[in-house]
Amino acid sequence: MEKQNIVVLGISTGGPKTLREFFNGFPLLDASIVLVQHMMKCANKSLCTTLNSVTKMEIKIACHGETMQPGVVYFAPSEVHLELRNNKIIQLVNGPKVCYVRPAVDVTMKSVRKTNEDNITGVIMTGMGKDGAEGISHIKSIGGVTYAQDENSSVIWGMPKAAIYTGNVDFVLTPIGIRNKLISQLGRLSD
Template sequence: MDNSAPGRDGRNIVVIGSSTGGPRTLETIFSQFPLVDAAIVIVQHMPHYINNSLCAHLAKTCLMEVKIGEDGEPVEHGTIYVAPSDVHLKLLGNRTIRLFDDEKIQYVRPSIDVAMTSLERHRGDRLVGVVLSGMGSDGAEGIRHIKSIGGTTLAQALRTCAIHAMPRAAFETGRVDQMLPPEGIREKIIRIAGIL
């Protein structure tokens, strides 16, 4: 992946998927997290009443704006968007959030795979996919897709996971660039995106 600065209209987009054990890992990743030159989308398998709590926790630990993603909302650098519960999230043209109520995929909605596979190769864009702790294999196809369009792919080191099924499934695609502990994932995202 070309880690030079994105073009004038280029975007840095990071999509992070997590499930069981994810909220605690996310808090570690975003602890003392600076304002980075990227839009970060988090797809966490969780009931709706946890969404606001997750946003509040993350907002306390980092300098990024943290909010629930809204349909039709343009994504901006310096902001973390948490996917709402019980709807799928796509990024249209890597620029705009689209929410839609479709069938569950692998028994989950929102689906990490749906969000990640919506990313497109655009000149100047830098894309990063991250799979964290969780049950099942959601995110594996997303990692395969992001790697196929020139993105950087990361997964949580298995020894640091509460449940390692999702990172293992991602790793088994053969398309994960690095398996890292939460602190390593944080540093990698900062290095790729750069600080605003």
């Protein structure tokens, strides 16, 4: 089984603006990114369209049963949880809300498994509440690299703060800082 680079990014309040900044000029990364944004279902497609206009990555709404590929951002659709089976197959699950939200980044992050090959990265950005704190701890416990957005650049510093307070965050940076570190950490696909 070949090595994969997997990034799970959780974000909530202030997300669309922060994600535009984060993905602006983002290269084709040698990674599959799962994006969990708390938002109304009616806005899923328009956010994907907006983000697709600023990055070389393909940004698409995740489908049940699809196999993740590098260079693609899988947007977790609203109202269902997204889990990863074998770190590769997307599963959309109708479970109860976690931290008052569905999809919850905790659910996605906690579904990722430790393997000898895969490089796992967890990122928590602006948002209220504490979704992602348990997930970040899980990612750290399986040997992953963890990031959280700093307070000054966050619209609401609830989720990043809760993640940081677990003691399991490696880097606290602005969205641009996180982007630049991810690019150097994971590398680019040849365009």
